[in-house]
Amino acid sequence: MSLRHAVLGLIAEFRGSGYDLMKVFGKTLSHVWVATQGQVYTELNKLADDGLIAVSEPGPRGRKQYTATDAGRAELRHWLAETRPVPHPRSEHLLRVYFLGSLPPDQARDYLAWLGETHTAQAEQLRQISDELAGLTSDTSRYSRLVVEYGIRNAAMTAEWAAWAITQLGETEQHRENPGR
Protein backbone atom coordinates (compact mmCIF):
# COMPACT_ATOMS: atom_id res chain seq x y z
CA MET A 1 0.00 0.00 0.00
CA SER A 2 2.90 2.40 -0.54
CA LEU A 3 1.21 4.35 -3.29
CA ARG A 4 -1.47 5.31 -0.80
CA HIS A 5 1.14 6.71 1.59
CA ALA A 6 3.01 8.44 -1.21
CA VAL A 7 -0.16 10.30 -2.21
CA LEU A 8 -1.13 10.99 1.40
CA GLY A 9 2.37 12.24 2.21
CA LEU A 10 2.43 14.61 -0.74
CA ILE A 11 -0.95 16.09 0.14
CA ALA A 12 0.17 16.48 3.76
CA GLU A 13 3.29 18.32 2.64
CA PHE A 14 2.15 20.42 -0.28
CA ARG A 15 -1.67 20.24 -0.49
CA GLY A 16 -2.99 20.58 -4.06
CA SER A 17 -4.78 18.86 -6.93
CA GLY A 18 -4.25 15.50 -8.58
CA TYR A 19 -2.69 17.36 -11.47
CA ASP A 20 -0.19 19.03 -9.11
CA LEU A 21 0.68 15.63 -7.64
CA MET A 22 1.33 14.16 -11.07
CA LYS A 23 3.96 16.85 -11.65
CA VAL A 24 5.74 15.81 -8.44
CA PHE A 25 5.61 12.14 -9.45
CA GLY A 26 6.95 13.08 -12.85
CA LYS A 27 9.88 15.13 -11.50
CA THR A 28 10.95 14.99 -7.86
CA LEU A 29 9.71 11.47 -7.14
CA SER A 30 10.46 10.02 -10.57
CA HIS A 31 13.54 8.16 -9.29
CA VAL A 32 11.85 7.09 -6.06
CA TRP A 33 8.34 5.89 -6.88
CA VAL A 34 6.53 5.74 -10.22
CA ALA A 35 2.78 6.27 -10.45
CA THR A 36 0.36 6.64 -13.31
CA GLN A 37 -2.32 9.31 -13.62
CA GLY A 38 -5.11 6.77 -13.26
CA GLN A 39 -3.61 5.46 -10.04
CA VAL A 40 -3.24 8.91 -8.49
CA TYR A 41 -6.78 10.08 -9.23
CA THR A 42 -8.24 6.77 -8.02
CA GLU A 43 -6.19 6.88 -4.82
CA LEU A 44 -7.17 10.49 -4.07
CA ASN A 45 -10.84 9.50 -4.22
CA LYS A 46 -10.23 6.51 -1.94
CA LEU A 47 -8.28 8.58 0.59
CA ALA A 48 -11.08 11.17 0.62
CA ASP A 49 -13.70 8.41 1.11
CA ASP A 50 -11.68 7.15 4.06
CA GLY A 51 -11.47 10.60 5.63
CA LEU A 52 -7.67 10.88 5.42
CA ILE A 53 -7.80 13.88 3.10
CA ALA A 54 -10.44 16.59 2.57
CA VAL A 55 -11.61 17.91 -0.82
CA SER A 56 -12.56 21.47 -1.70
CA GLU A 57 -15.50 22.25 -3.98
CA PRO A 58 -14.46 21.97 -7.64
CA GLY A 59 -12.90 25.25 -8.82
CA PRO A 60 -12.21 26.79 -12.29
CA ARG A 61 -11.45 23.79 -14.57
CA GLY A 62 -13.10 21.27 -12.31
CA ARG A 63 -9.98 21.56 -10.20
CA LYS A 64 -10.16 19.99 -6.73
CA GLN A 65 -7.89 21.07 -3.94
CA TYR A 66 -6.97 18.40 -1.38
CA THR A 67 -5.69 18.87 2.19
CA ALA A 68 -4.69 16.29 4.80
CA THR A 69 -7.05 15.79 7.74
CA ASP A 70 -5.87 15.12 11.31
CA ALA A 71 -6.66 11.43 10.74
CA GLY A 72 -4.55 11.55 7.57
CA ARG A 73 -1.55 13.09 9.31
CA ALA A 74 -1.87 10.54 12.14
CA GLU A 75 -1.93 7.69 9.63
CA LEU A 76 1.16 9.10 7.91
CA ARG A 77 3.06 9.31 11.22
CA HIS A 78 1.92 5.80 12.15
CA TRP A 79 3.23 4.45 8.85
CA LEU A 80 6.58 6.21 9.27
CA ALA A 81 7.18 5.53 12.95
CA GLU A 82 5.52 2.20 13.66
CA THR A 83 5.88 0.15 10.49
CA ARG A 84 8.99 -0.94 8.61
CA PRO A 85 9.22 -1.73 4.91
CA VAL A 86 9.40 -5.36 3.87
CA PRO A 87 11.87 -5.84 1.01
CA HIS A 88 10.43 -6.77 -2.42
CA PRO A 89 13.58 -6.95 -4.53
CA ARG A 90 12.88 -6.69 -8.22
CA SER A 91 15.96 -5.57 -10.06
CA GLU A 92 15.72 -6.24 -13.74
CA HIS A 93 19.31 -5.20 -14.29
CA LEU A 94 20.63 -7.77 -11.78
CA LEU A 95 18.35 -10.42 -13.24
CA ARG A 96 19.95 -9.82 -16.62
CA VAL A 97 23.46 -9.95 -15.17
CA TYR A 98 22.60 -13.27 -13.58
CA PHE A 99 21.78 -14.73 -17.01
CA LEU A 100 24.59 -13.07 -18.95
CA GLY A 101 26.31 -16.45 -19.28
CA SER A 102 23.81 -17.24 -22.08
CA LEU A 103 25.46 -14.58 -24.24
CA PRO A 104 28.87 -14.54 -25.98
CA PRO A 105 31.37 -12.70 -23.70
CA ASP A 106 31.61 -9.58 -25.85
CA GLN A 107 27.85 -9.08 -25.78
CA ALA A 108 27.82 -9.64 -22.02
CA ARG A 109 30.49 -6.94 -21.76
CA ASP A 110 28.37 -4.61 -23.92
CA TYR A 111 25.54 -4.89 -21.44
CA LEU A 112 27.76 -4.12 -18.45
CA ALA A 113 29.31 -1.18 -20.31
CA TRP A 114 25.89 0.19 -21.13
CA LEU A 115 24.86 -0.14 -17.47
CA GLY A 116 27.95 1.78 -16.40
CA GLU A 117 27.38 4.56 -18.91
CA THR A 118 23.72 5.11 -18.04
CA HIS A 119 24.56 5.26 -14.34
CA THR A 120 27.47 7.64 -14.84
CA ALA A 121 25.09 9.93 -16.72
CA GLN A 122 22.48 9.58 -13.99
CA ALA A 123 24.96 10.49 -11.28
CA GLU A 124 25.88 13.63 -13.22
CA GLN A 125 22.24 14.57 -13.67
CA LEU A 126 21.50 14.10 -9.98
CA ARG A 127 24.54 16.18 -9.00
CA GLN A 128 22.98 19.08 -10.89
CA ILE A 129 19.70 18.65 -9.04
CA SER A 130 21.66 18.49 -5.79
CA ASP A 131 23.41 21.78 -6.58
CA GLU A 132 20.09 23.46 -7.25
CA LEU A 133 18.70 22.14 -3.98
CA ALA A 134 21.78 23.24 -2.02
CA GLY A 135 20.65 26.87 -2.14
CA LEU A 136 17.34 26.21 -0.38
CA THR A 137 17.16 25.63 3.35
CA SER A 138 13.47 24.80 3.85
CA ASP A 139 12.29 22.03 6.12
CA THR A 140 10.94 20.09 3.12
CA SER A 141 14.15 20.28 1.13
CA ARG A 142 16.24 18.83 3.97
CA TYR A 143 14.97 15.29 3.53
CA SER A 144 14.72 15.53 -0.23
CA ARG A 145 18.42 16.40 -0.24
CA LEU A 146 19.12 13.12 1.55
CA VAL A 147 17.14 11.27 -1.11
CA VAL A 148 19.04 12.94 -3.95
CA GLU A 149 22.36 12.18 -2.26
CA TYR A 150 21.33 8.52 -2.05
CA GLY A 151 20.61 8.57 -5.76
CA ILE A 152 24.04 10.03 -6.52
CA ARG A 153 25.83 7.46 -4.38
CA ASN A 154 23.78 4.62 -5.84
CA ALA A 155 24.47 5.66 -9.43
CA ALA A 156 28.19 6.13 -8.73
CA MET A 157 28.40 2.77 -6.96
CA THR A 158 26.65 1.02 -9.84
CA ALA A 159 28.96 2.58 -12.42
CA GLU A 160 32.05 1.56 -10.42
CA TRP A 161 30.69 -1.95 -9.97
CA ALA A 162 30.06 -2.25 -13.73
CA ALA A 163 33.65 -1.23 -14.49
CA TRP A 164 34.93 -3.77 -11.96
CA ALA A 165 32.63 -6.47 -13.37
CA ILE A 166 34.12 -5.92 -16.85
CA THR A 167 37.64 -6.42 -15.47
CA GLN A 168 36.47 -9.67 -13.84
CA LEU A 169 35.18 -10.96 -17.18
CA GLY A 170 38.46 -10.05 -18.82
CA GLU A 171 40.42 -12.08 -16.31
CA THR A 172 38.37 -15.25 -16.66
CA GLU A 173 38.48 -14.74 -20.44
CA GLN A 174 42.27 -14.97 -20.39
CA HIS A 175 42.14 -18.17 -18.39
CA ARG A 176 40.04 -19.64 -21.17
CA GLU A 177 42.25 -18.45 -23.98
CA ASN A 178 45.38 -19.84 -22.32
CA PRO A 179 44.19 -22.86 -20.41
CA GLY A 180 46.70 -24.57 -18.19
CA ARG A 181 49.07 -21.64 -17.83
Next chain:
Amino acid sequence: MSLRHAVLGLIAEFRGSGYDLMKVFGKTLSHVWVATQGQVYTELNKLADDGLIAVSEPGPRGRKQYTATDAGRAELRHWLAETRPVPHPRSEHLLRVYFLGSLPPDQARDYLAWLGETHTAQAEQLRQISDELAGLTSDTSRYSRLVVEYGIRNAAMTAEWAAWAITQLGETEQHRENPGR
Protein backbone atom coordinates in the same frame (compact mmCIF):
# COMPACT_ATOMS: atom_id res chain seq x y z
CA MET B 1 7.49 -9.38 -18.56
CA SER B 2 10.62 -10.00 -16.51
CA LEU B 3 9.19 -12.90 -14.52
CA ARG B 4 8.80 -14.75 -17.79
CA HIS B 5 12.46 -14.28 -18.62
CA ALA B 6 13.52 -15.15 -15.09
CA VAL B 7 11.71 -18.50 -15.36
CA LEU B 8 12.93 -19.09 -18.90
CA GLY B 9 16.49 -18.23 -17.93
CA LEU B 10 16.49 -20.60 -14.98
CA ILE B 11 15.15 -23.47 -17.06
CA ALA B 12 17.74 -22.74 -19.74
CA GLU B 13 20.51 -22.82 -17.16
CA PHE B 14 19.51 -25.58 -14.80
CA ARG B 15 16.50 -27.44 -16.29
CA GLY B 16 14.15 -28.88 -13.66
CA SER B 17 10.70 -28.73 -12.09
CA GLY B 18 8.62 -25.84 -10.81
CA TYR B 19 9.49 -26.99 -7.33
CA ASP B 20 13.22 -26.79 -8.13
CA LEU B 21 12.73 -23.29 -9.48
CA MET B 22 10.96 -22.16 -6.33
CA LYS B 23 14.03 -23.14 -4.33
CA VAL B 24 16.20 -20.93 -6.52
CA PHE B 25 13.76 -18.03 -6.16
CA GLY B 26 13.76 -18.59 -2.41
CA LYS B 27 17.56 -18.61 -2.08
CA THR B 28 19.86 -17.46 -4.87
CA LEU B 29 17.44 -15.03 -6.48
CA SER B 30 15.76 -13.86 -3.28
CA HIS B 31 17.59 -10.51 -3.32
CA VAL B 32 17.22 -10.05 -7.08
CA TRP B 33 13.67 -10.99 -8.02
CA VAL B 34 10.80 -12.23 -5.87
CA ALA B 35 8.20 -14.65 -7.23
CA THR B 36 5.38 -16.62 -5.69
CA GLN B 37 4.66 -20.27 -6.27
CA GLY B 38 1.43 -19.52 -8.11
CA GLN B 39 3.25 -17.21 -10.50
CA VAL B 40 5.99 -19.71 -11.28
CA TYR B 41 3.66 -22.64 -12.02
CA THR B 42 1.40 -20.43 -14.16
CA GLU B 43 4.35 -19.04 -16.10
CA LEU B 44 5.83 -22.51 -16.74
CA ASN B 45 2.56 -23.58 -18.34
CA LYS B 46 2.45 -20.43 -20.48
CA LEU B 47 6.07 -20.85 -21.60
CA ALA B 48 5.34 -24.48 -22.54
CA ASP B 49 2.20 -23.43 -24.48
CA ASP B 50 4.33 -20.91 -26.39
CA GLY B 51 6.96 -23.53 -27.24
CA LEU B 52 9.81 -21.83 -25.37
CA ILE B 53 10.25 -24.75 -22.97
CA ALA B 54 9.47 -28.48 -23.33
CA VAL B 55 7.83 -30.63 -20.65
CA SER B 56 8.58 -34.25 -19.83
CA GLU B 57 5.84 -36.74 -18.99
CA PRO B 58 4.88 -36.46 -15.32
CA GLY B 59 7.20 -38.60 -13.18
CA PRO B 60 7.02 -39.96 -9.58
CA ARG B 61 5.00 -37.38 -7.60
CA GLY B 62 3.44 -35.78 -10.66
CA ARG B 63 6.83 -34.13 -11.14
CA LYS B 64 7.38 -32.45 -14.49
CA GLN B 65 10.83 -31.81 -15.85
CA TYR B 66 11.24 -28.74 -18.06
CA THR B 67 13.99 -28.00 -20.60
CA ALA B 68 14.51 -24.96 -22.83
CA THR B 69 13.81 -25.35 -26.53
CA ASP B 70 15.89 -23.70 -29.28
CA ALA B 71 13.15 -21.08 -29.59
CA GLY B 72 13.38 -20.51 -25.83
CA ARG B 73 17.14 -20.03 -25.87
CA ALA B 74 16.82 -17.68 -28.85
CA GLU B 75 14.21 -15.62 -27.00
CA LEU B 76 16.48 -15.43 -23.94
CA ARG B 77 19.42 -14.21 -26.03
CA HIS B 78 17.16 -11.71 -27.80
CA TRP B 79 15.99 -10.33 -24.46
CA LEU B 80 19.56 -10.03 -23.14
CA ALA B 81 21.24 -8.66 -26.24
CA GLU B 82 18.60 -6.62 -28.04
CA THR B 83 16.43 -5.12 -25.34
CA ARG B 84 17.34 -2.83 -22.44
CA PRO B 85 15.49 -2.54 -19.13
CA VAL B 86 13.29 0.50 -18.61
CA PRO B 87 13.61 1.80 -15.05
CA HIS B 88 10.58 1.39 -12.74
CA PRO B 89 11.90 2.89 -9.51
CA ARG B 90 9.90 1.83 -6.47
CA SER B 91 11.96 2.25 -3.35
CA GLU B 92 9.83 2.23 -0.26
CA HIS B 93 12.78 3.14 1.91
CA LEU B 94 13.51 6.31 -0.08
CA LEU B 95 9.82 7.18 -0.13
CA ARG B 96 9.83 7.07 3.66
CA VAL B 97 12.97 9.18 3.89
CA TYR B 98 11.31 11.75 1.64
CA PHE B 99 8.46 12.13 4.16
CA LEU B 100 10.56 11.92 7.32
CA GLY B 101 9.93 15.63 7.93
CA SER B 102 6.46 14.65 9.23
CA LEU B 103 8.11 12.97 12.22
CA PRO B 104 9.88 14.48 15.25
CA PRO B 105 13.65 14.52 14.56
CA ASP B 106 14.51 11.72 16.99
CA GLN B 107 12.02 9.35 15.35
CA ALA B 108 13.36 10.29 11.93
CA ARG B 109 16.82 9.44 13.21
CA ASP B 110 15.54 6.09 14.50
CA TYR B 111 14.39 5.18 11.03
CA LEU B 112 17.73 6.06 9.44
CA ALA B 113 19.59 4.14 12.16
CA TRP B 114 17.41 1.09 11.56
CA LEU B 115 18.09 1.31 7.81
CA GLY B 116 21.82 1.45 8.48
CA GLU B 117 21.73 -1.54 10.81
CA THR B 118 19.72 -3.79 8.52
CA HIS B 119 22.02 -3.00 5.61
CA THR B 120 25.17 -3.58 7.64
CA ALA B 121 23.78 -7.00 8.56
CA GLN B 122 22.86 -7.69 4.96
CA ALA B 123 26.35 -6.82 3.74
CA GLU B 124 27.79 -9.26 6.28
CA GLN B 125 25.40 -12.00 5.21
CA LEU B 126 26.22 -11.49 1.54
CA ARG B 127 29.95 -11.56 2.27
CA GLN B 128 29.49 -15.06 3.64
CA ILE B 129 27.66 -16.16 0.50
CA SER B 130 30.44 -14.58 -1.55
CA ASP B 131 33.09 -16.55 0.34
CA GLU B 132 31.23 -19.78 -0.29
CA LEU B 133 30.95 -18.95 -3.98
CA ALA B 134 34.64 -18.03 -4.24
CA GLY B 135 35.64 -21.69 -4.15
CA LEU B 136 33.65 -22.60 -7.27
CA THR B 137 34.84 -21.70 -10.75
CA SER B 138 31.93 -22.86 -12.91
CA ASP B 139 30.60 -20.85 -15.82
CA THR B 140 27.31 -20.31 -14.01
CA SER B 141 28.88 -19.07 -10.79
CA ARG B 142 30.90 -16.40 -12.57
CA TYR B 143 27.94 -14.12 -13.19
CA SER B 144 26.23 -14.94 -9.92
CA ARG B 145 29.41 -13.77 -8.17
CA LEU B 146 29.00 -10.40 -9.90
CA VAL B 147 25.43 -10.22 -8.63
CA VAL B 148 26.44 -11.02 -5.05
CA GLU B 149 29.23 -8.43 -5.20
CA TYR B 150 26.67 -5.84 -6.32
CA GLY B 151 24.54 -6.74 -3.32
CA ILE B 152 27.50 -6.29 -0.95
CA ARG B 153 28.42 -2.91 -2.42
CA ASN B 154 24.81 -1.77 -2.38
CA ALA B 155 24.30 -2.75 1.26
CA ALA B 156 27.58 -1.14 2.32
CA MET B 157 26.78 2.04 0.39
CA THR B 158 23.32 2.25 1.97
CA ALA B 159 24.70 1.80 5.49
CA GLU B 160 27.32 4.52 4.90
CA TRP B 161 24.71 6.84 3.47
CA ALA B 162 22.43 6.28 6.48
CA ALA B 163 25.28 7.17 8.87
CA TRP B 164 26.02 10.29 6.84
CA ALA B 165 22.32 11.22 6.75
CA ILE B 166 22.18 11.08 10.55
CA THR B 167 25.11 13.50 10.80
CA GLN B 168 23.29 15.85 8.42
CA LEU B 169 20.22 15.87 10.64
CA GLY B 170 22.40 16.55 13.67
CA GLU B 171 23.88 19.62 12.00
CA THR B 172 20.59 21.20 11.01
CA GLU B 173 19.29 20.34 14.49
CA GLN B 174 21.98 22.48 16.07
CA HIS B 175 21.12 25.40 13.80
CA ARG B 176 17.58 25.21 15.13
CA GLU B 177 18.60 24.97 18.77
CA ASN B 178 20.92 27.97 18.52
CA PRO B 179 19.34 30.17 15.87
CA GLY B 180 21.32 33.21 14.77
CA ARG B 181 24.71 32.06 16.11
Next chain:
DNA sequence: GTAAACATGTAACAGGTTACATGATTGT
Protein backbone atom coordinates in the same frame (compact mmCIF):
# COMPACT_ATOMS: atom_id res chain seq x y z
C1' DG C 1 1.98 -44.03 11.63
C1' DT C 2 3.09 -39.51 11.02
C1' DA C 3 5.70 -35.44 10.03
C1' DA C 4 8.51 -33.27 6.65
C1' DA C 5 9.47 -32.54 2.17
C1' DC C 6 8.12 -33.12 -2.56
C1' DA C 7 5.04 -31.57 -6.11
C1' DT C 8 1.28 -29.17 -8.73
C1' DG C 9 -2.40 -26.35 -9.39
C1' DT C 10 -6.43 -22.69 -9.05
C1' DA C 11 -9.49 -18.87 -7.38
C1' DA C 12 -10.24 -14.40 -5.46
C1' DC C 13 -8.48 -10.23 -4.89
C1' DA C 14 -5.37 -6.20 -5.05
C1' DG C 15 -2.39 -3.33 -7.52
C1' DG C 16 -0.42 -1.48 -11.74
C1' DT C 17 -0.55 -0.20 -16.94
C1' DT C 18 -2.41 1.55 -21.19
C1' DA C 19 -5.59 3.82 -23.53
C1' DC C 20 -9.48 6.30 -24.11
C1' DA C 21 -12.78 10.12 -23.17
C1' DT C 22 -13.97 14.73 -22.05
C1' DG C 23 -13.83 19.46 -21.31
C1' DA C 24 -11.95 24.41 -19.64
C1' DT C 25 -8.51 28.06 -19.76
C1' DT C 26 -4.46 30.57 -21.26
C1' DG C 27 -1.29 32.47 -24.54
C1' DT C 28 -0.18 33.60 -29.34
Next chain:
DNA sequence: ACAATCATGTAACCTGTTACATGTTTAC
Protein backbone atom coordinates in the same frame (compact mmCIF):
# COMPACT_ATOMS: atom_id res chain seq x y z
C1' DA D 1 -8.54 30.19 -34.42
C1' DC D 2 -5.37 27.11 -32.53
C1' DA D 3 -2.12 24.82 -29.63
C1' DA D 4 -0.57 24.01 -25.17
C1' DT D 5 -1.58 23.23 -20.69
C1' DC D 6 -4.74 22.43 -17.08
C1' DA D 7 -7.82 19.11 -15.12
C1' DT D 8 -10.47 14.82 -14.07
C1' DG D 9 -12.05 10.40 -14.73
C1' DT D 10 -12.95 5.33 -16.29
C1' DA D 11 -12.52 0.71 -18.65
C1' DA D 12 -9.90 -3.17 -20.12
C1' DC D 13 -6.21 -5.64 -19.33
C1' DC D 14 -2.21 -7.63 -17.15
C1' DT D 15 0.64 -8.76 -13.12
C1' DG D 16 1.26 -9.97 -8.48
C1' DT D 17 -0.40 -11.73 -3.80
C1' DT D 18 -2.73 -14.70 -0.59
C1' DA D 19 -4.93 -18.55 0.36
C1' DC D 20 -6.79 -22.73 -0.50
C1' DA D 21 -6.88 -27.55 -2.30
C1' DT D 22 -4.83 -31.91 -3.26
C1' DG D 23 -1.95 -35.83 -3.38
C1' DT D 24 2.89 -38.56 -3.09
C1' DT D 25 7.23 -40.11 -1.21
C1' DT D 26 10.84 -40.34 2.22
C1' DA D 27 12.71 -40.66 6.81
C1' DC D 28 12.09 -41.57 11.57
